[in-house]
Amino acid sequence: MREHFELRAVDAGGRIGELTVPRAETTVETPALLPVINPNLDTISPRRLADEFGAEILITNSYIIHSTDDVRERAVAEGLHELLDFPGAIMTDSGSFQLSEYGEISVTTEEILEFQHRIGSDIGTPVDIPTPPDVTRERAEAELETTQERLELAETVDTGDMLVTAPVQGSTYPDLREAAARHADGTTLDVFPVGAVVPLMNEYRYDDMVDVVAAAKRGLGADAPVHLFGAGHPMMFALGVAMGCDLFDSAAYALYARDDRYLTVRGTRHLEDLEYLPCSCPVCTAFSPEELRELPDDRREEELAAHNLHVTFEELRRIKQAIRAGTLLELVEQRARAHPTMLDGYRTLLDHAAQLEESDPVSKGSFFYTSHESARRPEVLRHHKRLERLSVPGSLLLTEGQPARGDEFDESWRVEPPFGPFPRALSKSYPLTAEVPERTDRAALAAAADGVARLVETNPDADVTLGHRGWPASVLERVPDGVTLVDLDEA
Numbered sequence: 389m390r391e392h393f394e395l396r397a398v399d400a401g402g403r404i405g406e407l408t409v410p411r412a413e414t415t416v417e418t419p420a421l422l423p424v425i426n427p428n429l430d431t432i433s434p435r436r437l438a439d440e441f442g443a444e445i446l447i448t449n450s451y452i453i454h455s456t457d458d459v460r461e462r463a464v465a466e467g468l469h470e471l472l473d474f475p476g477a478i479m480t481d482s483g484s485f486q487l488s489e490y491g492e493i494s495v496t497t498e499e500i501l502e503f504q505h506r507i508g509s510d511i512g513t514p515v516d517i518p519t520p521p522d523v524t525r526e527r528a529e530a531e532l533e534t535t536q537e538r539l540e541l542a543e544t545v546d547t548g549d550m551l552v553t554a555p556v557q558g559s560t561y562p563d564l565r566e567a568a569a570r571h572a573d574g575t576t577l578d579v580f581p582v583g584a585v586v587p588l589m590n591e592y593r594y595d596d597m598v599d600v601v602a603a604a605k606r607g608l609g610a611d612a613p614v615h616l617f618g619a620g621h622p623m624m625f626a627l628g629v630a631m632g633c634d635l636f637d638s639a640a641y642a643l644y645a646r647d648d649r650y651l652t653v654r655g656t657r658h659l660e661d662l663e664y665l666p667c668s669c670p671v672c673t674a675f676s677p678e679e680l681r682e683l684p685d686d687r688r689e690e691e692l693a694a695h696n697l698h699v700t701f702e703e704l705r706r707i708k709q710a711i712r713a714g715t716l717l718e719l720v721e722q723r724a725r726a727h728p729t730m731l732d733g734y735r736t737l738l739d740h741a742a743q744l745e746e747s748d749p750v751s752k753g754s755f756f757y758t759s760h761e762s763a764r765r766p767e768v769l770r771h772h773k774r775l776e777r778l779s780v781p782g783s784l785l786l787t788e789g790q791p792a793r794g795d796e797f798d799e800s801w802r803v804e805p806p807f808g809p810f811p812r813a814l815s816k817s818y819p820l821t822a823e824v825p826e827r828t829d830r831a832a833l834a835a836a837a838d839g840v841a842r843l844v845e846t847n848p849d850a851d852v853t854l855g856h857r858g859w860p861a862s863v864l865e866r867v868p869d870g871v872t873l874v875d876l877d878e879a
């Protein structure tokens with residue numbers, strides 16, 4: 389059991405947690421955003437990140453510090469917290485990214501971990517091999533073996549109470565990612581970045597990203613804090629959190645600002661295309677788009693970076709509140725509408741509904757059916773599993789209409805899309821209290837029919853009649869043959 393990470397609330401795969409960072413003598417509430425600080429140039433100072441934006445943790449690159457003489461000397465002499473002037477926790481990356489970009493770096497895992505410890509990093513990182521997507525299996529396996537050797541080496545380096553990360557690699561091979569995660573989870577290391585997903589995000593391959601993260605999550609214990617490495621766009625945070633990621637880092641806020649790009653939870657806009665600012669942060673209330681465009685370059689960059697950070701932190705607060713309220717999947721569903729590739733990501737997430745169901749709370753406040761994807765949510769899956777355990781009388785009416793009068797049936801149960809049948813006594817229990825649109829859709833009817841089928845297949849001797857309101861033939865085909873069908877709209 390990892391003592392430095394505790395869960396406070398969960399919803400679907402998402403969680404609010406508390407990461408204890410002993411060296412910084414602080415705790416960080418997750419999901420957390422780690423703004424990326426380039427030690428050679430900061431658009432927004434670390435002090436301002438803490439004071440104005442409430443950043444509890446940031447990330448900087450120890451390899452850049454190590455390879456820049458004057459910065460290295462100051463870091464060693466003053467320590468990282470002093471150098472950056474940041475009161476919270478500081479994570480350091482190792483240069484693995486530079487390794488993936490330039491093919492080689494000049495430090496070993498021992499050297500860089502010892503250096504990170506020496507300059508006062510709170511969470512250090514070994515030099516892993518970030519294997520890109522779609523490489524041959526041979527390469528993915530060989531590089532993973534090297535990464536695993538480095539993690540085992542990292543366990544032996546004396547790093548005091550600095551937490552150390554154990555990156556999970558394995559390219560786009562889910563079984564390798566899962567095995568890598570299981571291996572990392574078995575080490576004494578502390579934080580688990582899912583690595584090398586940036587190329588997937590750059591190509592909008594959110595579906596593949598979800599598969600990769602889901603695989604890694606299968607190999608990690610629930611007490612493992614997971615870092616989605618390089619994921620900094622607020623548009624995809626809700627999806628990332630719902631998968632079970634706890635830490636995100638953002639260089640995007642600054643990089644995008646440099647190119648006059650304006651972040652929103654629905655995607656990126658170019659400042660030149662904006663006639664209005666769809667935001668109420670201090671920047672967007674102080675300036676019009678025209679006024680922003682007229683600012684000197686460095687000032688405009690700073691203001692855009694500040695806006696980008698405001699929307700980013702705002703989205704994290706919204707996500708945390710959604711977890712508390714049990715409405716995280718409703719939020720993911722909304723965000724999925726921002727871009728067709730985000731919708732692919734959400735649909736892929738629902739392929740892993742059984743995995744999400746394991747952590748999803750049994751009871752929440754509300755279930756809003758807001759798209760046909762809702763029919764595939766973990767709550768529907770759980771209800772169908774529960775149907776196998778309910779005791780069924782000899783003759784049973786399942787109906788969308790009024791309960792049967794007289795003694796024709798032993799019992800009559802309700803049928804509600806997308807869940808299907810349930811005893812009337814359960815009507816007030818979650819998720820059967822769901823708000824579902826009057827104008828239902830085929831996915832909800834099909835899921836309800838699957839529920840009927842599940843019940844009938846588990847109880848083959850029961851005499852079942854289904855009263856439905858005009859279900860189409862393609863949906864009724866899912867109901868087993870022995871069930872007597874009554875169309876209530878025609879009765």
Ligand SMILES: [Zn+2]
Pocket residue numbers: 667668669670671672673695696698699
């Ligand atoms: Zn704004």
